[in-house]
Amino acid sequence: MTRSLKGKKVAALLTQGFEQIELIEPQKALQTAGATVDIVSLERGSVRGWNRTDWGADVPVDRTVDECRAEDYDALLLPGGVMNPDKLRMNQKAVQLVRAFYDQGKPIAAICHAPWMLVEADVVRGCRITSYPSVKTDLRNAGAEWTDAEVVVDRGVVTSRKPDDIPAFNNKMLEEFAEGQHGGAGRRQNARAAGASTRA
Secondary structure (H helix, E strand, C coil): CCCCCCCCEEEEECCCCEEHHHHHHHHHHHHHCCCEEEEEECCCCEEEEEECCEEEEEEECCEECCCCCHHHCCEEEECCCCHHHHHHCCCHHHHHHHHHHHHCCCCEEEECCCHHHHHHCCCCCCCEECCCHHHHHHHHHCCCEECCCCCEEECCEEEECCHHHHHHHHHHHHHHHHHCCCCHHHHHHHHHHHHHHHCC
16 A cells, blocks of 8 residues: 655654665655655764765755754654764754654654664653664663564554664554654653553
């Protein structure tokens, strides 16, 4: 089934060292479905991807985190790579942006190491989630229910483990982004509260 995202705006949050294929392939899928994808980063100019074993292509930045508001977008894409989310999670405005998307019920798609940003934004408590295996303990310590699967969806948050999972990741991402808002702050915050109470 074709999922039209015509008129939808997606923010792709990334910085130097993002895993190139984890941006390019989802971005292509989104644009093919009719969405506009803005590259959001810490500074103006461009950011360089990591292409598996070496530096890859430069991608122009459309907006900085200072200029970006969750209210202006329908969904959030978080590519992985080791360097990328590790740098982003040190920037409070980037973390606050992720939290804003979550609290507004906007769908989020995060792959590989990108769920580190969800941990830093404190939005994984009580959520089923997957990631690159090395992030598993961080997610569990933050209250997530981690599972080893090519794609996991919970309350509009789509996660996958690695580049090999991109076809399944893209399919679910398009589905969730087409559905739109997922219950807003209340529904998702209730999930976090439930997760916290079971671990108290």
